[in-house]
Amino acid sequence: MASFTPTVPMAPPRTSRDDRGRVPPVDGGGGGGREPGSGSPNYRTRLRRARLGLGVALVPILMLFVSFTSAYIVRRGLPTLDPSTNQLVHDWLPVQLPTLLFLLNTCVLVVSSLTLELARRQLQREAALEPVQSMGVSLGQERKIPWLAITIVLGFCFLAGQWMAWQTLQLQGFYVATAPSSSFIYLLTGCHALHLFGGILALLAAGVATLLHRPLDSRRIVVDVAAWYWHFMALLWIYILALLEVAR
Amino acid sequence: MVAQESHEHAAPQGFIRKYVFSLDHKVIGLQYYFLALTAVFVGMVLSLLMRIHLVWPSATLPLFGDIKPETYLSLVTMHGTIMVFFVLTTAPQGGFGNYFLPIQIGAPDMAFPVLNMLSFWTTFVAFLVMVAAFFVVGGAPLHGWTGYAPLSALPSAGPGEGLGADLWITSIALFCVASLMGALNFLTTTLDLRARGMSMMRMPLTCWSWFITAILGLLAFGVLLSAGILLLMDRNLGTSFYVPLGTVNGQLTGHRGGSPLLWQHLFWFFGHPEVYIAILPGMGVASQVLSTFSRKPIFGYKAMVYAMLAIGLLGFMVWGHHMFMSGMSPYSAFAFSIMTMAIGVPSAIKTFNWLGTLHRGRIQFDSPMLFAIGFVSLFVSGGLSGPFLAQPTLDIPLHDTAFVPAHFHLIMGVAAIFGIFAATYYWFPKMFGRMMNERLGRIHFLFTLIGTYCIFMPMHYLGLAGQPRRYSQLTEVAYLHHLIPLNRFITYAAIITVTAQLVFLFNLFWSMFKGPKASDNPWRATTLEWTTATPPPHDNFAGRTPVVNHGPYEYSVPGAPRDYIMQTDPATVAAH
Numbered sequence: 050m051a052s053f054t055p056t057v058p059m060a061p062p063r064t065s066r067d068d069r070g071r072v073p074p075v076d077g078g079g080g081g082g083r084e085p086g087s088g089s090p091n092y093r094t095r096l097r098r099a100r101l102g103l104g105v106a107l108v109p110i111l112m113l114f115v116s117f118t119s120a121y122i123v124r125r126g127l128p129t130l131d132p133s134t135n136q137l138v139h140d141w142l143p144v145q146l147p148t149l150l151f152l153l154n155t156c157v158l159v160v161s162s163l164t165l166e167l168a169r170r171q172l173q174r175e176a177a178l179e180p181v182q183s184m185g186v187s188l189g190q191e192r193k194i195p196w197l198a199i200t201i202v203l204g205f206c207f208l209a210g211q212w213m214a215w216q217t218l219q220l221q222g223f224y225v226a227t228a229p230s231s232s233f234i235y236l237l238t239g240c241h242a243l244h245l246f247g248g249i250l251a252l253l254a255a256g257v258a259t260l261l262h263r264p265l266d267s268r269r270i271v272v273d274v275a276a277w278y279w280h281f282m283a284l285l286w287i288y289i290l291a292l293l294e295v296a297r
Numbered sequence: 298m299v300a301q302e303s304h305e306h307a308a309p310q311g312f313i314r315k316y317v318f319s320l321d322h323k324v325i326g327l328q329y330y331f332l333a334l335t336a337v338f339v340g341m342v343l344s345l346l347m348r349i350h351l352v353w354p355s356a357t358l359p360l361f362g363d364i365k366p367e368t369y370l371s372l373v374t375m376h377g378t379i380m381v382f383f384v385l386t387t388a389p390q391g392g393f394g395n396y397f398l399p400i401q402i403g404a405p406d407m408a409f410p411v412l413n414m415l416s417f418w419t420t421f422v423a424f425l426v427m428v429a430a431f432f433v434v435g436g437a438p439l440h441g442w443t444g445y446a447p448l449s450a451l452p453s454a455g456p457g458e459g460l461g462a463d464l465w466i467t468s469i470a471l472f473c474v475a476s477l478m479g480a481l482n483f484l485t486t487t488l489d490l491r492a493r494g495m496s497m498m499r500m501p502l503t504c505w506s507w508f509i510t511a512i513l514g515l516l517a518f519g520v521l522l523s524a525g526i527l528l529l530m531d532r533n534l535g536t537s538f539y540v541p542l543g544t545v546n547g548q549l550t551g552h553r554g555g556s557p558l559l560w561q562h563l564f565w566f567f568g569h570p571e572v573y574i575a576i577l578p579g580m581g582v583a584s585q586v587l588s589t590f591s592r593k594p595i596f597g598y599k600a601m602v603y604a605m606l607a608i609g610l611l612g613f614m615v616w617g618h619h620m621f622m623s624g625m626s627p628y629s630a631f632a633f634s635i636m637t638m639a640i641g642v643p644s645a646i647k648t649f650n651w652l653g654t655l656h657r658g659r660i661q662f663d664s665p666m667l668f669a670i671g672f673v674s675l676f677v678s679g680g681l682s683g684p685f686l687a688q689p690t691l692d693i694p695l696h697d698t699a700f701v702p703a704h705f706h707l708i709m710g711v712a713a714i715f716g717i718f719a720a721t722y723y724w725f726p727k728m729f730g731r732m733m734n735e736r737l738g739r740i741h742f743l744f745t746l747i748g749t750y751c752i753f754m755p756m757h758y759l760g761l762a763g764q765p766r767r768y769s770q771l772t773e774v775a776y777l778h779h780l781i782p783l784n785r786f787i788t789y790a791a792i793i794t795v796t797a798q799l800v801f802l803f804n805l806f807w808s809m810f811k812g813p814k815a816s817d818n819p820w821r822a823t824t825l826e827w828t829t830a831t832p833p834p835h836d837n838f839a840g841r842t843p844v845v846n847h848g849p850y851e852y853s854v855p856g857a858p859r860d861y862i863m864q865t866d867p868a869t870v871a872a873h
Contacts (some may be wrong), residue, residue, distance in 0.1 A: 075698060102408060105485055109480075112515075112520055116520040116524070116563060119562075120527060120559055123562075124559065129542055129553050138555040203853075226534055229536070229538070234534040236530065240526075
């Protein structure tokens, strides 16, 4: 117990843990990472925070599809009673997938991933040249390819392709409730399409921000995070396609 | 206004931006808290109706009139759902977590304030959708908070299983999305916004508990969402994920081949971590309060952190112990049983550390401390019946009896609620700038502690004597006749306990406006929220950025001028 006499020089407190006297780590957000004089955290901090947030957000998306996969595997192996013959039968009808169309869609998505990466780098270059340009140095009109717009168009192409795949399945007579196999196809592709549409919305937001001449840093962060998300969606699509093809 | 400029968003003006669609984590925390307070009173009234119906089955009840068996089941369902989701998940994490996590780690706000606001309002809409189930044709669903298929998957299966069940599932799905947004914010904030010097191992245990709870939520709610999507498809699109071949009222359902067990696995993969989502923040608060009011460092800080991590990890491997009745292979049952009992180890570590913290401390029995001690007591009493139920051979006869509600109400229900009460009494001065009435707090504590023990302890005996759960009318059953007096006793205890909560409500709202003004650090505590003004300014630290030099629980340190060292106190002279 502390016996307090103010004249006695203070001994180093015996703390309950071993971090006595350790120099506080300098990294870590809250106070750090702010530009002096300005209120909001600087670009690097914001980018790191946004990337971290995205990484965390991918976990539940992954869990969603892991959980669908486990349901897929379990449901695929389940027999059911056929009331007419009183025999256990499997009601998992193998579906003839529109493989060619799916492969085409995969190509579209992979290419869109590449163009988005190019869009991301384009913005980085723009940011690097910004100080030079603001000094009034003209760098000549660089021919700018609208990679962001191309990505958005490719994203919509992918969605349209998926729509065509669903139409093809329905022409073959496979509806959502036809068989558990077809239910899962619509479920997995539908959920993926919905997630990808979220990515398109983010890119559209970045595009609108460009038109409105919003600060470059904010656009860079949106495009950077959307790019990581987009790559994840491409990988997820390849996984879904593999699952549907292999465990037909 | 330096303070406001240095904040990521300036202090809002106008009522709507300030109190309704606010981006301030403190306002959002209070919104969560009052949402949970509303929900807990709805849930409590439902439980009271059930208790009254169990002993006086012919009594007509206000709002509900005659209680039919299906009405009773919808009361069971809505009580469980509202309590688990909108109280036990919402108040400790959404409420106190939102309010105090950024302050305790020295951040001006959550990492993503807009997401935080969205998360609250989605929860709010989810609650409205849930309550709406009472008022639609057929009333609220009957399938219990666990929503077992095929009952939950067939609109024709019962009166509440039509629109009521659709609303129920929609509400749960919304709640999942809201919780995921919340968890995302908690994790990013904890990892990225800590003040200088606030290493992970210097965080208060409350922050650790919110952090681990967020991890659990992140992994669990996605699975519940997927289960809910499949259930909605079964109900509305004619798929057969959960519904096997069968008939309802002599009519073929049109489904075949689905597996009700699939729902159970998916649900409990979420459902068991959910139990820890409810109780972990309570553990954090109990640690914080026990240390503060014993004027001692928490005993075994690192062990406490690792124990919580272990509980979180093991919590994902034990879901099968809810399904021993499902005819699972004895080998898997054995594995689930062993894993479940293994959770006893970190739980015991925590309990002994709490007792070690109390041992030879200069204990001050203020209301927060009373509730924290009550938390430990209930955690032990409720926890001890866990290893019973963890064994398949014992669980099979006990599973559908009142023994199980007795067990989970003590440990997950009442213990977690005591955590919320402890947090309320502890942080009320910081949140509202006034002190709560101590005498009323003690009265509230005594009635609640004794009352809840009187409700749930005898329930174990009811279960052992074979009284089934979920049944509405047991007074006419011959072999349960001798239990009627005990059932009456429980109902009386419930009425008294519910009445005692009015004392709390009065104390809460009266003190908010009329309580004596609180100083900045009324409990002489060490963590960062006590270094700032009461109530905290918009950016928490009025433009300062705190620097942390000490661990969170430096009480009664020999040689220090006071009996506590705040986390921001300068590192000692000798250390330089």
